[in-house]
Each structure stands twice: as C-alpha cells, then as structure tokens.
Amino acid sequence: MRALVITGPDHAEVQDVAPPEPAVGEVVVDVSRAGICGTDVEFFTGEMAYLRSGDAAYPIRIGHEWMGTVTALGAGVDPAWLGARVTGDTMLGCGRCRRCTSGRQHVCEVRDEIGIRNGRPGALAEQLAVPAHALHRLPDGVDDVAGALVEPGGNAYRSVEAAALAPGERCLILGPGTIGLLCALFARARGAQVHLLGRSARSLDFARSLGFEGVWTDDDLPAGPWDAVIDASNATHLPARALELVEPGRRVVYVGLAGAPSMIDTRDLALKDVTAVGVLSASPGLAGTIAAYASGAVDPRGLVAATISLEELPAVLAGARPADAGPGPKIHVDLSDPRA
Structure with missing residues (x-):
C-alpha cells in the first residue's frame, strides 16, 4: 500500500509498504481522509521534541487526524465493527498501569501514539491498524471532512x-x-x-x-x-x-x-x-466532539482550506500552499481514491 514516510529532516516521500495485519483486538481501517497539523510539520523539519527524547525516530509514518472504514478484524473483535465508519484515539495506553486503569490512558508513561510515538504507524497511508477499544463510530450526520477533524476538535x-x-x-x-x-x-x-x-x-x-x-x-x-x-x-x-x-x-x-x-x-x-x-490530548473529548458535530452545534468543515493527494503532501510539509487553497488553516489528504 501507499504511505507517507519521513526518512529524515526535510525529506518525505510516498513509499510502497506492507499493508497492516490486525493483531488480536485490532482492526484494519481503510483510511478515507486525514489531516496534517503542526506536529507533523515538526517531524518533517526535525524540530519535534520526541526526536530528541528518543520517543520517536526516523523513518516515521505520520498522521493522527483521520477517519475511515473498518475492513478487517483481528481475533477477539466484535464483528459489528466491520464496515463501520470510524475515527479513533491517538493515545494508546498499556491498559495495565494506574493511569490507564483510572481512565487516563492518554498520559500513560509507555503509551504509543498513532503516527507520533514509539514507532506506531500513522494514518497518512491507505490503511491503518488500530485497537478496537480506541475506535469511535461516526454517525451519518458527521461526514468525512468533519470526521477527520474530530481529533483536533477533541x-x-x-x-x-x-x-x-x-x-x-x-x-x-x-x-x-x-x-x-x-x-x-x-x-x-x-x-x-x-x-x-x-x-x-x-x-x-x-x-x-x-x-x-x-x-x-x-x-x-x-x-x-x-x-x-x-x-x-x-x-x-x-x-x-x-x-x-x-x-x-x-x-x-x-x-x-x-x-x-x-x-x-x-x-x-x-x-x-x-x-x-x-491539555495534552483529545482523548477524553472525542465522544463530546462527535456529538457536537453530529448535532450541528459546531461545524468545523470551513477550516479546511484544501484537500490534496498523498503525492502532493511532501511539498506541503515543506511549506508550499496548494494553489487552490482557501483561507482556512487546515489541509486534508484524500486517501479514498487510489488514483488520487
């Protein structure tokens, strides 16, 4: 499958990589849309603090603002997830420590972070493996654009x-x-x-x-x-x-x-x-954000200035702005069409 890989400071490319296989308790999501944010740009420039602390290293596959459809299930996953439109939590705690068992998995000391920490592959790829417990269903009232804005919204x-x-x-x-x-x-x-x-x-x-x-x-x-x-x-x-x-x-x-x-x-x-x-993480705010988007109380979609292909992304990370971009601050990547 195609995935965006940052191989070192100021160098990113689309590579063919092995598609994910769902482990026990995981699903595979076909990613439809993903956003980029300041953290992704910092990984590209080499300024991201995790690169200095050892919590991340090149090569890295970024992307933590995403939505898509569940297309494969690992052992032990409820079959009702198959075919669901979803987004998911970025912060994946160990599930065993005091922080995780008290509902604070987003500050687990050994947590993985999708597309950010401990080498967990990100969502700027055609497919993404995610633990089922991290998923959030997207109701019909939350379209793909809003779905990929749930994480920053949280x-x-x-x-x-x-x-x-x-x-x-x-x-x-x-x-x-x-x-x-x-x-x-x-x-x-x-x-x-x-x-x-x-x-x-x-x-x-x-x-x-x-x-x-x-x-x-x-x-x-x-x-x-x-x-x-x-x-x-x-x-x-x-x-x-x-x-x-x-x-x-x-x-x-x-x-x-x-x-x-x-x-x-x-x-x-x-x-x-x-x-x-x-505030470190969207994790405790994801459900509330989805509800606000679904009700129409908050409509975030106007913040998206442009939607680009994966192949256009390295130039955007380097500071280029799409020629047809509107005035908003957010750039999205469309991964739903393999020809994009």
Missing part, C-alpha cells in the same frame, strides 16, 4: 470544558490557528462571548469570516474582564500574557506548545487565585 472541546465558561461570559483565545478557531467554535456553542487575539491579517480576517467580531491584535485588544483565557498559540511569551489578562479567581487553559520553554510567574498565579489547566 483538544478544543477539552480546552473549552476546562475554561468552565457560563453563557454570556467572556472568553479570550490566543492564537487563531486550527485549535484556536475550534476553541472559538466550541466556546460560542456554549453561549460565551468569544474574542480572539492574533497577528496575521489573513488569520484574523478568516476568523471574522466565521462570524467572530471580537478579533484583535495586541495593539487594539480591549480591556477585560476575561473570564477565561485559552492559549492556543505557539508563542513563548503568551502563556504569561494569558495569566496577566485573566480575571482573578478564573481559569487559564494551555493547549498550545511553543518550540522553547515558556515562563510564567507562579506568584501571579497564586496571588490572583487562578486555576491553570494543561
């Missing part, structure tokens, strides 16, 4: 849940990229007054096109109060800015990751009586 869903916003309260989101915009959509669905802070004119204009009027730069950001601040950026200075801006006694949520350490003054955290929450 991070945003968890971030907004962590912000603990009531209807009418004011939420400021730092960084109008994919996760920031998804946070904005989920916060708006909760009835919050949503504002976004960014720098790029293109990203700010795109946020306005989604119906968000409170779109600002540092130069024109109005005074609060900000009942919650969600940092969905990759800027090293914005975690401290989030703490500075949030109302005392409320919450800051950190879902963005910078390429270098970010500093906050814990005296400010304590003296303002602020709760700070970190």
Whole structure:
C-alpha cells in the first residue's frame, strides 16, 4: 500500500509498504481522509521534541487526524465493527498501569501514539491498524471532512470544558490557528462571548469570516474582564500574557506548545487565585466532539482550506500552499481514491 514516510529532516516521500495485519483486538481501517497539523510539520523539519527524547525516530509514518472504514478484524473483535465508519484515539495506553486503569490512558508513561510515538504507524497511508477499544463510530450526520477533524476538535472541546465558561461570559483565545478557531467554535456553542487575539491579517480576517467580531491584535485588544483565557498559540511569551489578562479567581487553559520553554510567574498565579489547566490530548473529548458535530452545534468543515493527494503532501510539509487553497488553516489528504 501507499504511505507517507519521513526518512529524515526535510525529506518525505510516498513509499510502497506492507499493508497492516490486525493483531488480536485490532482492526484494519481503510483510511478515507486525514489531516496534517503542526506536529507533523515538526517531524518533517526535525524540530519535534520526541526526536530528541528518543520517543520517536526516523523513518516515521505520520498522521493522527483521520477517519475511515473498518475492513478487517483481528481475533477477539466484535464483528459489528466491520464496515463501520470510524475515527479513533491517538493515545494508546498499556491498559495495565494506574493511569490507564483510572481512565487516563492518554498520559500513560509507555503509551504509543498513532503516527507520533514509539514507532506506531500513522494514518497518512491507505490503511491503518488500530485497537478496537480506541475506535469511535461516526454517525451519518458527521461526514468525512468533519470526521477527520474530530481529533483536533477533541483538544478544543477539552480546552473549552476546562475554561468552565457560563453563557454570556467572556472568553479570550490566543492564537487563531486550527485549535484556536475550534476553541472559538466550541466556546460560542456554549453561549460565551468569544474574542480572539492574533497577528496575521489573513488569520484574523478568516476568523471574522466565521462570524467572530471580537478579533484583535495586541495593539487594539480591549480591556477585560476575561473570564477565561485559552492559549492556543505557539508563542513563548503568551502563556504569561494569558495569566496577566485573566480575571482573578478564573481559569487559564494551555493547549498550545511553543518550540522553547515558556515562563510564567507562579506568584501571579497564586496571588490572583487562578486555576491553570494543561491539555495534552483529545482523548477524553472525542465522544463530546462527535456529538457536537453530529448535532450541528459546531461545524468545523470551513477550516479546511484544501484537500490534496498523498503525492502532493511532501511539498506541503515543506511549506508550499496548494494553489487552490482557501483561507482556512487546515489541509486534508484524500486517501479514498487510489488514483488520487
């Protein structure tokens, strides 16, 4: 089968690789659509931290935002999964440790991460092997585009849940990229007054096109109060800015990751009586995200700027933007047509 393989920094190619065989408890999914994100780009450039920690190594097969159809079952898997449209959890815990048995498999110390950690092959391939326990069914109301946006949506869903916003309260989101915009959509669905802070004119204009009027730069950001601040950026200075801006006694949520350490003054955290929450994974938010998409409360599909073939992907990872791309931040890969 065809799969995207990153063989070293700044080098990716489509290779013919052996198709997966489902192990006990696993299924094989024919991948229809997959997204790329900043983590995938960092693997391409060599900046991904797991490459330095030893949790990942080249060659690597990336891709963790996906949907598809179950076409083969391993031993012990319920036959009802065959033919199901699904997406799945990226984080695959050991299932035995204290974290896994308490429902926190996404922070299992020895977890695999699909397309990211411990050599687990990713979804930018025609087929993917996944443990059945990690699957989530996609209802008819969630099409393929939305299905491949469940994983990033789960991070945003968890971030907004962590912000603990009531209807009418004011939420400021730092960084109008994919996760920031998804946070904005989920916060708006909760009835919050949503504002976004960014720098790029293109990203700010795109946020306005989604119906968000409170779109600002540092130069024109109005005074609060900000009942919650969600940092969905990759800027090293914005975690401290989030703490500075949030109302005392409320919450800051950190879902963005910078390429270098970010500093906050814990005296400010304590003296303002602020709760700070970190969000690593979509795992606990996948079911809620699917429900929000299925009900129409959140429609993420407008974030997709272009859909490309697997063969076009190496150039996109290297920074090229498809000629027909719209203004959104997300690029999808169509794997449903073997001729694509």
